[in-house]
Structure formats: structure tokens, C-alpha cells
Amino acid sequence: MEATPQDGVVIAAGTVRGTQSFVHVLSQCWKNPQWTALEVLWRWIYGIPALLVLWYQGTRILQAAPLDVKALKSMSILDAMGSSKTLADAMAVVLPPVAHLLVWLGPILVLVWVVVSSVGRMVVLRRVDSRLYVRLGTLIVLQAVRVVALLGSFAVWFLCMEWAAQLNITRPIAAGGEPNLVGYCSLAIVGTLGLFSLWAIASWGLSVAPLLAMLRNIGVGKSFAAAFRLGPLKSKLMEINLVMGIVKIALIVLAMVLSATPLPFEVVATPQFLTWWWAGVTVIYFVASDFFHVARLVSYLELWRAYETDEGSLLR
Template sequence: MTTKPAVRGTQSLVHTFGECWSRPSLLARELAWRWLFGVPALLLLFYEGAQIYTTTSSQLEAAGIEQFSLQDPMRAAVIIADAFTVLKAPVLHAVMWLLPMLAIVWAIASGIGRNLVLRRYDSALPMKPLSLIVLQLLRIAALGGSFAGWFLAIHWAAGYSLSGAEPNLVLYCALVIFLSLGIFTIWALLSWIFSAAPLLVLLEDRGVAASLYRSLRLGSLTAKLVEVNLVMGIVKLALIVLAMVFSATPLPFATVMQGSPLYIWWAVVTLLYMVASDFFQVTRLVAFIQFWRLSREPQTPSPTLATSK
């Protein structure tokens, strides 16, 4: 019996983009819960950063932080090392209580907010914020592990390329770029597990452990989800590059564009990046739901076969 041809994961993305674009309420809810968490979190981080700077400013001046310049890379490396020594203790003290608190608050905001976004897309989906909160905490732990792995990899790259009698700065930069892109790609390939599990909680009415197990055993749907997640990871990387390009656009006009206009430009570029990033995040969620439902539909014979019968 002839069945419907398989649909690749990226073939319907353009249609999904259009559908999400035509429903701005999805992006509005996504932005609302993210910024309701993000704005107070940034203000708290700014306050803690100001407190740390106040207590260490004299030591940073003694370390020569005001003479920092990339025109002298070796001198800049020494200044960074001295500044790190000064800031290590107070920053670690703040991180020890800030990160756990922000992770828990983020998980709560994400569990409730994401559930509301998905219910806006389909009101038939249930409200199960507690399960989504637990899964978000697990995702944060996995993401923290990837950052720890990245830090260890960069530390190894520094020891390998800069510890000799003749430090090789070019090799160090090349290793940093290669390792960063490699770890980013691995995370993009594997993070779909933590993206699919919350959806399975709602779509299949499963618990936390069952949804994680089910996300590893999706059969033919796995390839489509991995493909979409990898494409979205590339899109996120492209957005970062575009944001860096637009942030650097005023540099040729540095003599006439300084102070507040430059800061306003950077703030606008940052806000546009956040909005675009959140839009593609919503698109990825909708694409996952659509492919899951498509995989559940029974395959029908082709029209030609039906006519011949």
C-alpha cells in the first residue's frame, strides 16, 4: 500500500514561521513571562555588580584596569589575570547565592509562562506547570554542565597554547573558537530532549520521568526534531553574529557618535535580538507540536491507489 511521503523536519518550517507571525499573541506572552523575570534579574545583577565594584575599585585601579587595551595583547592578558584575582572572591560569594535563587525563579517563571503560551496556541492542552518547572530545573542543570565543560575546555586551551616559553596567542584564539562552536553544536543536538519532554508532558499527559524517557524513544519523529533543533541552533548563532555586526556598525563614526546615542543604539540592537530570539523559540515549540501530531495521524493510501481499487 502506498502511503503519504515522509515530510522532512525543515520542509514545513516556513509555514510554521508564517503561522507564528500571524499570531503575535504567542510572542507577546513569551516576551511577557521572560521579561517579567529578566528585568528584575538584571536590576539585581546590576546592584550586586555595583556593590562588588565599590568594594574592589581601588584594587582594580592598582591592577591597572584603566590601562587595558587590546592593542597590547600580552599586557591586556596580565591585567585580566590581576583583575580576576581581585574579583574572584567577591564574585564567587555572590554567585553562590545568586545563581541558585535565579535558577529556581527562572524555572518557576518558565514553567508557568511556557504553559500559558502553549495553551494560547492550543486551549485543549492541560495546565501542568509543576512538571514543567521540574523539567526546566533539569534543563538548567544540564546547561550548567555544558558551561562547566566549556570553561574546562578553555582552561585546557590556555594551558596548552600559552604556558610555554613562547605563548601562541593565535593558536589559543583558534582553539577557543573551535571548542566554543563544537560545544554549542553538541548542545544544540542534545538539548532537543529537554525541549521535547515538556511538550510530551502536555501532549501525552505524562509525568517528568516518563516524558524524559519518552523523548529518547520517539522513533522516526526523533530525526525531525533533531533537524529542527539544529536548524534553530544555527539561526540563533546567526542572530548572535548579526547582533555583533549591528553593534559594531557605529564604530566607523566613533568621532561623532559617542555617549548616550551609542548606548541607545546598543540597547535597541539588544532588544531586537531578544525579540527575534524569542520568536524563533516559539516557532520551535509550535513545530515540535505539529510534527508530533503529524506522526500520530494514520497514513492514508495515495489517490492513485484508491482510484485503481
């Protein structure tokens, strides 16, 4: 089934808000579960082997590291300072081999992700609209740029968390005072949510560029140029991307709530039940997240089709 601007409210995309068309797209994606199934398939084709490799390497590191397992198990939030020291000692032992592992394994995982995600995204988009051109090489380059930008955002987040730790924990302890754990947690939460929202607002161009390459059969440079010259369509794409960020936060909070639901019954709940429960919550979260990723792509596509009244009018 192809997504066309004649399918419902998107025909009036020039007069409605981006989120209004997005609501229609959610219904459309729900009626076409094969789109989400393809998204889940290509992500898990990469994700399951990657997790197995990380599990194997992580197990090797933990078995070789001289960790004080008894001290780790006895950590309590009531003894924040003692637990922090225990955790710091464990991290000092584990981090060097982890850093050594990431030096060679990290680039391999990123490279494979770029290729697999480009192929998977192209398959999903062509399933939604078979009129799209095949631009695999262009999509790989565009996805690589997006991944580099995303890794850069993680680096900024880490630097912000490091600054918050120095301000509220390291400096007070060095001065002979008490660490401000409440201040650190507050800055960590606000900073994380702020950077997450900023990425959701600013990254729309990186998300729409591959779609434009397939829509117009153009290369990397023209795709990036077109992505940031969309006229009145830009605000609607930014709006949808921001809504997607909010949805992502809501899914994370919902997953945390569901994960904590059995804890009051931990006395009667077996470890096996808790393991299966948490595994189920994780699977539901990933499937729901993939569904909204597909909905965002379809909404981008439908908005473009609805606005495209003249040949190349949005590329001027």
C-alpha cells in the first residue's frame, strides 16, 4: 500500500498543524503493521548479534577483573558515600579493559549499524511508497553523518554530567564538605532532558535528508541542502520531531513504571518471573519505539507529497 497525500487529512497539510497530520499517520501505520514489522526485523537483525557479542565480551571482562562482588552486593542507598566508593573502585578495575575493547569493537559496531540501518530504512520506505528511488550509497553516507552527530551529542552529554559531578560532588569533597547529591541528580535530570529535547528539535534535517534523496534521486550534498531549505514545511517537520522526542521520553517513563510494578510483590514473585517480566517490558518498549520511528518517516513522506504542488518547488 502506498502512502499518498490523498489519504485523509494530509491533503490539507498546508492548512493544518504537523501534529494533526501525524495523528492521521499513526492510524495509517496501525492499519499497516507490516511497516513496523520490517522496521523491527532489520533492527533486531543487527541488535541481537550485537548484544550477544557485547554479552560475551562483557562476561570475559568481568570474569578476569578482580571485583569485590560481596561489597557490590552490599551497596545501599542509605550509605551513599560508601556505595559510591565501592562503585568507583569497581569502575577503576573494569573501565580500562572496557576502553580497550571499545577501541576496536566500537568502530566495527558503528560501521555495521550504518550499513544495516541504511538498507533497512530503504526497504521500509520503499514498502511504504514504491515510487521512491533506490539510493543505497547516498543513504549510507547520510546515515554515517547522522551517527557521527549523534555520538557527538553523547559526548556533550558526558561532558555536562562530568561538570555537574565536579560542581556538586568532587569540589565539595575536596574542600572538606559534604557532596550535594540532590543538586547533582537535579542537574543530571534537567541536563539529560534538555539535551534530549534539543537533539529532537535540531536533528530533523539529518532525518529528512535520506528521504529527500530517495524522493528526488539526488546525492549527498543536494540532499543536505534540500533538507534545510524546505520553506513552510520546515516548521511542521520540526514540530513532528519534537513530538517524537516527547513520545520517546513517555515510552521510557512507561517502561520504567512497568519494570517497577512487580517490585512490591518481590517476596512472592520468583526471580524467573521477574526476568521474564522485564524481558517482556523491554520487547514491548522496542516494538513501540520502532512503531513511532516508522510513523515519523511516513509523516515526513506524506507532508512532502501534500506540499509538492510544483515540480521541485521546495528545493528552490
